[in-house]
Amino acid sequence: MKKLFIGLLAAFIFVVVNPTKSEAKVMYDGAEVVKGQTGKMTFKKDIKVYKRNPDGSFDSLVVKRNNFFKTYDIEKYDGKIFYQMRQYRVQATDLVVFKEVPIKIRSSFYNNPTYIYFNRDGITNNYGSYFREQDQWYISFSDTNNGQKLNYCAADNDGTYDPCIYYLGTDLKIAETISxxxxxxxxxxxxxxxxxxxxxxxxxxxxxxxxxxxxxxxxxxxxxxxxxxxxxxxxxxxxxxxxxxxxx
Missing domain, CATH: 2.30.30.40 (SH3 Domains)
Known part of the structure; x- marks a missing residue:
């Protein structure tokens, strides 16, 4: 019994001195943010959302007014915006209240992020363009009244022109760059x-x-x-x- 007690005491001391390592949660606007999340949504009234099945059929889900839902991918084309709630897709309307997670927070989940432009309404027609910090280009972030922007800037600037290209955070998908x-x-x-x-x-x-x-x-x-x-x-x-x- 004495040996058992000594063994349990030693195990307890080991756990206290060497606690299990756990990653801190990333919080924004009072809620936890997860990797791949672009924002969160609430609805002004109960509405029904849909997902398309591989066989072409649809399943529906009723979402309750004022409940928060994490959003992931965003699609922009033909003047419309669609938010992805995992398997369910929601079109932006007056009933949808979307709040963006700043892209600086979103990028913190990645060791070597690549940013991919996916807005198909862009006037520059650069859908799919991708970029990351490398060579003579660097990345910074800035806040605006229309959400957070990513600034992609050339380092070799002589001061006679603006060396940056600016992107809205909601126009960008983030992916890990794997060597x-x-x-x-x-x-x-x-x-x-x-x-x-x-x-x-x-x-x-x-x-x-x-x-x-x-x-x-x-x-x-x-x-x-x-x-x-x-x-x-x-x-x-x-x-x-x-x-x-x-x-x-």
Whole structure:
């Protein structure tokens, strides 16, 4: 019994001296923020929202007035805005109250973030453009009356022009930049389209048939790997990582 008591005492002291490490929660506007979240919504009255199933049918859910819901992806096109509540998609109307999580907070969840522009209403037609801090470019954040902006600025500025490009936080998707070994050879396991930017909705530039081989450039973003086609080595393209297998 004495040995058992001594053992339990030692275990208790170890736990107190070496507590289990836990990550602090990220809080904003009185609520916890999670990775991938763009904001939160409330509704001015009870409304019904819908999700589309793979078979084309729809499921509905009644959301209650004044309840908070986390929002994730945002779509902007044809003058309309849609918010994604996990599987459910909600169009912005007078009944929807959306509050943005500042992009500076959103980016804090990532070690090496890449920012992808996904507003298809943009007058510059740069849907899918992506950027990160590198070489002579740096990133900062600023608050405006219309939400927080990201400033993408060139460092080599002589003071005669504005060196920055400005983006609204709600126009940007954030993805982790993952370094992979370069010059690794891969084979395509299924026909797929190569894209100029690592984004599902981006335009396909070149179709590649199953069995084509590629060489990795060493960067993975948003589920896409930057590769060079061995049959047409003119420029790099982005292909889905899950459709590429290493070859000897």
């Amino acid at each position: 992979r070994e370069s010059n690794v050879r891969y084979e395509l396991t299924k026909d797929a389209g190569g894209k100029s930017t690592p984004l599902n909705g981006a335009k396909t530039e070149t179709m590649y048939a199953k069995g084509n081989t590629f060489s990795s450039h060493g960067t993975e973003i948003n589920g896409y790997l930057e590769v060079l086609s061995e049959s047409d080595p003119k420029s790099y393209t982005w292909l889905p990582v899950d459709l590429l297998k290493p070859v000897k």
